[in-house]
Amino acid sequence: MNVISLSGWDLTLAAFLLVLLAVTSFRIKLGLEKRMLIAGLRMTVQLLLIGLVLKTLFASCSFVLVFLMSLVMLLVAGYEVWARQKRKLIGARGYLVSTGSMLISSFTVTFLALTVMVGVDPWYTPQYAIPLLGMLLGNTMNGVALASDRLTSEIYNQRSLVEQRLLLGQSWQEASGDIRRDCMRTGMIPIMNSMAAAGVVSLPGMMTGQILGGSSPLDAVKYQILIMFLIAVGTGFGVIAAIWLISRQLFDERQRLVLENLSSVK
Amino acid sequence: MKAAHSPLSSPDTRRNREQGLRIQQISFLTNGPYDLTLSPGQCLGVTGPSGIGKTQLLRAIADVIPHGGDCLLDARSCSSFAAPVWRKTVALVPAESFWWYDTVAPHFVVDLGQGKICEWLGRLGFPGDVGSWQVSRLSTGERQRLSLLRTLSLTPRVLLLDEPTSSLDQKMVRVVEEILAELCVKEGMMCLWVSHDREQLFRVGTRVFSLEQHGLVQELCS
Structure with missing residues (x-):
C-alpha cells in the first residue's frame, strides 16, 4: 500500500480546527486560547525542524x-x-x-x-x-x-x-x-x-x-x-x-x- | 539542688563502673556549645525557656540532626557506632509520636504478651489485647505511654525524654516516673529528661539544669 502524502493544505485544515477550538475557548472564557495557539505553533516548528534533522541524519548514517x-x-x-x-x-x-x-x-x-x-x-x-x-x-x-x-x-x-x-x-x-x-x-x-x-x-x-x-x-x-x-x-x-x-x-x-x-x- | 529522696538518684547501680554519657561541646544551628555528663543510673532534668533549643539538644544527642561537638558513651564516640545502633542505645522519645502501621503491635520489636513489656503495659493501664488496637483510635495520652514503652522495648542505655508525661494524668505520671526510676536503679539506665515542669524535674532528677543562651548551662536548686 502506498502512503498518501499529506499536502500543506491538509495540515492547514487541521490547524484551522485548532484555531476554531481557540475561538471557542475565548468565547466561553476558558483563557486557554493563547497557550493553545502558542503550543500548536511550537509543536509545528519543532516537528518540522526535527523532520529536517532526521532527513539529514538518515542520509548520513x-x-x-x-x-x-x-x-x-x-x-x-x-x-x-x-x-x-x-x-x-x-x-x-x-x-x-x-x-x-x-x-x-x-x-x-x-x-x-x-x-x-x-x-x-x-x-x-x-x-x-x-x-x-x-x-x-x-x-x-x-x-x-x-x-x-x-x-x-x-x-x-x-x-x-x-x-x-x-x-x-x-x-x-x-x-x-x-x-x-x-x-x-x-x-x-x-x-x-x-x-x-x-x-x-x-x-x-x-x-x-x-x-x-x-x-x-x-x-x-x-x-x-x-x-x-x-x-x-x-x-x-x-x-x-x-x-x-x-x-x-x-x-x-x-x-x-x-x-x-x-x-x-x- | 539534689533530690536525695529520688529513686533515680541512687548511685548503687549495676553499671556504676562504666563511664556513662559525656556530651562534649554539642552545638546545633546557633545554639550551644553545651557540655553535660551523665553517670550510669543518673537522671538529669533539663529545662529552659521556650525556643532555647531543648528539643534540638536531644535530637543532636540522638544524632538525627547535624551538630558540632561529640557525644561519648563509655568513652566511645558517637561516630564510632553505626547510626541505627547509636539511636537504639541512646534513644529519644519525642514529644509527639508517629505511627505507621494500622495496629499497635507491629510497632514493637518484642512480643507484647511477654516479659517486662507485658508488666509495664499492665502498670500503665493497658489490657492484654492492646497490641491489636487501632492506632487511629488511640488517645493522645495512650499514644504517649505506648511511645515510651516502644522505645523502652529497645533496651536503651540512655533515654532522652522530651516532655514524656505532658498528656498524662497525675496517677499515670507517677507510674511512668516509677518505671523509669526502677530502670535507672536496677539496670543503670541514664535519663536526660526535658520538661517545663520544674517540680517534676526536681522529683525525678539527680540534678536539674536550665539551658540559657550562648551555651550556658545553669544548675538549678530546688
Whole structure:
C-alpha cells in the first residue's frame, strides 16, 4: 500500500480546527486560547525542524551524528524529569540524578533492543535507533518524573514519621521503605495500565503510524509488542534507579534526613 | 539542688563502673556549645525557656540532626557506632509520636504478651489485647505511654525524654516516673529528661539544669 502524502493544505485544515477550538475557548472564557495557539505553533516548528534533522541524519548514517542527537534527546529528557518535580534536589545533583535515571531507563534498553532483538546492521542505523530511543525516552520520562516528584514530596510531608522510624533504630532504607515502594508503584502503574489496555481500549501510536505508513498490521503489532515490553522494562528500571539515587541524596552518611537538599516551594 | 529522696538518684547501680554519657561541646544551628555528663543510673532534668533549643539538644544527642561537638558513651564516640545502633542505645522519645502501621503491635520489636513489656503495659493501664488496637483510635495520652514503652522495648542505655508525661494524668505520671526510676536503679539506665515542669524535674532528677543562651548551662536548686 502506498502512503498518501499529506499536502500543506491538509495540515492547514487541521490547524484551522485548532484555531476554531481557540475561538471557542475565548468565547466561553476558558483563557486557554493563547497557550493553545502558542503550543500548536511550537509543536509545528519543532516537528518540522526535527523532520529536517532526521532527513539529514538518515542520509548520513553517521555514528557521531546519531550519538550527538541521542545525547541532546537524553539531556532534554533529564531536564524535563527534573523540572517536573515540585520539590527538586537542588544543585547539579538534581539534574544529574534525573539524567542518570533516563540513561539507565532508555539508553541501555535501546542499545539492547538494537543489538539483540532488532539486529539491525550497523546497530546505530538512525531509522531504527532514533525512533526507538525517542519512544523510550518519551514514555519512560513520565514514569520516572511521576515517581521522583512523589518521592520528594512524600519524604518532605512525612519527615516527622521518617525521623520517628530513624529514632527507633531503623536504617534509612527501612525508615523510607514504605514511601519508596509506594513511589515506585506510582511510577510503574501507568505503563502497566497501557499494556493492559493496548489493542482493546487503545491502538498505540507507533502501531497506528506504521499501519498508516503502509506496513502490514501483523508487522506493526510485533514492533508494538517489542516497544511495549521495552517501555515497561525501561520505566521499571528507570523508576527504581531514580528512587534509589534521589533517596541517597536525602540521607547523609549518619543516616540523617537532610531536607536542605530539596528546593523550597514558594 | 539534689533530690536525695529520688529513686533515680541512687548511685548503687549495676553499671556504676562504666563511664556513662559525656556530651562534649554539642552545638546545633546557633545554639550551644553545651557540655553535660551523665553517670550510669543518673537522671538529669533539663529545662529552659521556650525556643532555647531543648528539643534540638536531644535530637543532636540522638544524632538525627547535624551538630558540632561529640557525644561519648563509655568513652566511645558517637561516630564510632553505626547510626541505627547509636539511636537504639541512646534513644529519644519525642514529644509527639508517629505511627505507621494500622495496629499497635507491629510497632514493637518484642512480643507484647511477654516479659517486662507485658508488666509495664499492665502498670500503665493497658489490657492484654492492646497490641491489636487501632492506632487511629488511640488517645493522645495512650499514644504517649505506648511511645515510651516502644522505645523502652529497645533496651536503651540512655533515654532522652522530651516532655514524656505532658498528656498524662497525675496517677499515670507517677507510674511512668516509677518505671523509669526502677530502670535507672536496677539496670543503670541514664535519663536526660526535658520538661517545663520544674517540680517534676526536681522529683525525678539527680540534678536539674536550665539551658540559657550562648551555651550556658545553669544548675538549678530546688
